[in-house]
Amino acid sequence: MTTHSSLQKYLEINDEECLDFLSKLIQIKSYSTTQGENEATQYMANAMKEIGLDADVYPFDNGARQNAVGVWHGTEAATEDNMMVPGAAARTLLFNGHVDTNPVSGGWTIDPWAGMRDEEFIYGIGVSNMKSGCAAYYCAVKALKNAGWKPRGSVILTYVVGELQGGVGTMALIEQGHCSKADYFVNCEPSDIRAITMHAESLVFRITLKGITRHMSAREEAVDAILATCELIPRLANMKFSGARTDEHRKINRCHVGVVHGALGPELEEWRPPQVADYVVLSGSARYAPGQQKSRVLQDIKAEIESMIFSSDNWTGLTFDLQPVEYPTMPAFEVSKDSIIVKSLNTAYKDVRGEDQPVGALPPPCFYGSDAGHLYKMLGMEGIVCGPGGRYNTRPDEKVDIVDYLDCIKMFIRLIVDICG
Numbered sequence: 001m002t003t004h005s006s007l008q009k010y011l012e013i014n015d016e017e018c019l020d021f022l023s024k025l026i027q028i029k030s031y032s033t034t035q036g037e038n039e040a041t042q043y044m045a046n047a048m049k050e051i052g053l054d055a056d057v058y059p060f061d062n063g064a065r066q067n068a069v070g071v072w073h074g075t076e077a078a079t080e081d082n083m084m085v086p087g088a089a090a091r092t093l094l095f096n097g098h099v100d101t102n103p104v105s106g107g108w109t110i111d112p113w114a115g116m117r118d119e120e121f122i123y124g125i126g127v128s129n130m131k132s133g134c135a136a137y138y139c140a141v142k143a144l145k146n147a148g149w150k151p152r153g154s155v156i157l158t159y160v161v162g163e164l165q166g167g168v169g170t171m172a173l174i175e176q177g178h179c180s181k182a183d184y185f186v187n188c189e190p191s192d193i194r195a196i197t198m199h200a201e202s203l204v205f206r207i208t209l210k211g212i213t214r215h216m217s218a219r220e221e222a223v224d225a226i227l228a229t230c231e232l233i234p235r236l237a238n239m240k241f242s243g244a245r246t247d248e249h250r251k252i253n254r255c256h257v258g259v260v261h262g263a264l265g266p267e268l269e270e271w272r273p274p275q276v277a278d279y280v281v282l283s284g285s286a287r288y289a290p291g292q293q294k295s296r297v298l299q300d301i302k303a304e305i306e307s308m309i310f311s312s313d314n315w316t317g318l319t320f321d322l323q324p325v326e327y328p329t330m331p332a333f334e335v336s337k338d339s340i341i342v343k344s345l346n347t348a349y350k351d352v353r354g355e356d357q358p359v360g361a362l363p364p365p366c367f368y369g370s371d372a373g374h375l376y377k378m379l380g381m382e383g384i385v386c387g388p389g390g391r392y393n394t395r396p397d398e399k400v401d402i403v404d405y406l407d408c409i410k411m412f413i414r415l416i417v418d419i420c421g
Contacts, residue, residue: 010149010417013139013409019122021047022135022405023115025099026124030161032100033065037161040099041068044138044159051142053157060172065161067169069178072141072155074420090152093419094182095137095412096170096371097189097387098163101126107396121392121399128389132400133188133408134159136388140412152421156182163371166328170371174378184341184382184419186412187372190389190400191365193408195345198361199385200252200287201332202369203294204325205301207232212317213264213278222276223317226262228308229280233257235304241288242296249289252366255301259283283325287367290332298324330369331377334361339382341419348414352407365390386411 030040041057048055048070055070076090104112104125112125122132141155158178160169173179189196209232211223236255244250262280263270288297302322309315335342337359349357365385375381388404 010144010147011410011413012147013143013406013413015406018135018139018406018409019117019402021139022122022127022132023117025131025135026115026122026127027113029113030099030101030126031103032161032164037100038066041066041159041161044068044099044134045070047138048157051145053141058173058176058178060169060176061162065169067161067173068159069173070157072145072151072157074151074154076152090421091183091419092154092156092181093416094156094158094179094185094375096158096160096185096187096375097130097134097137098160098169098371099126099131099134100161100164101129101131102164102394105396109397112398117402120402122402122405123397123399125398127400128190128393128398130189130387130389132389132405133190133387136405136408137186137188137412139409140416143409143413144416149417151416153183153419154181155416155420160371167330167369167371167374168328170374171378174374179375179379179381182381185372185375185384186341186345186415187370187375187383187385188387189365189368189370189372189385190393191362191386192390193349193386193388193404193411194362194365195342195349195357195359196362196365196385197337197342197359198248198252198290198334199332199366199368199370199372200254200289201292201294201373202329203286203288203297204327204329205284205286205298206323206325207282207284207305208321209280209282210319211276211278213276216274216276219276223278223315224276225280225318226277228315228318229260229262229282232305232308233260233282235308236284236301239286239300239304241286241292241300243292244289245291248361249291252287252289252361253292254287254367255284256286257282257284288332290334294324298322330371331373333370333372333376333383333385335376335382335384339384341382341384344415344418345384345386345411348411348418351414352410
């Protein structure tokens, strides 16, 4: 870490100013796929211009949606010579976060768009997922600029939409060439400011079970698809998948059934409950690690269903169909714990909090999808997932610990100083 007592003036932040900025960002109703997300990206582009960044919005999806990008140009470029000297390279650091949010659910007791705060928390829809992360890296850059510090390598701030549709915004930025010049990235999805070095890829699947119906008076002759489902779901929930490289990779395997519909016949008729249900349709999702393959995951799920059927005479005559569902998902992501970006962030955390930063494939973020997967897969870039929020994520009265938000800004300041020179 290149921080020193002479750099201390660059590491200070104005707490109230940082909280006010986040509050204003929360007040923009930026539901995903609505005009509000364009308002949020324009707001960020304007804010970046105000502090002197080279910033603009960049449309995609035939102009219907847009991302915002701001560049703090470094004073020098990396060269082959200075790349060979540890600490000498002028490296470019990219920050990535999304400003589109989920809709407000039931159960809220406060105004979701007020951006209100008390002594402990700041509240609002999307504050955890992930406007606090977006505000944190903006405030870090603003603090450094206000203090007069200048980076040797560039800092790129990206504010995307469409993360909730599988990361289409970040993919558009990559395809437009806005991310290719970065050496490292930080994706600021909520991690409770822990360093997430691996997360899973996801697969959505549908299983149709077909049993044999009888009237309830003769149910002993039936094969009840609902009863079979009751046995199958726990087996799927306990699954691990083939091909995990390490125990750490294996521990981010997870399978979950989230939708179950059982009734009579392929049309799932519900008006005849005295008959044994012969059809059940289940929809679920699997999470698997970098290096594991979608085809193998499907084979493993198929083998688990067959194992259940063959394990008991109760299921003789039960048949099934397993199909993947085409659904926008994130690629898996991983980075070595010895990477420069990871070590630098670990040092920044310890400098701020006086203790070691939790690091690794940590739950629950290891089961998330994030735009880190696109940056990793499409560009081969090393990066880290770290941001404020997490423990109160995506629920009524969504909130973020104020201390985590402010500490994250301080960490990002130190990270920029160290990585960008």
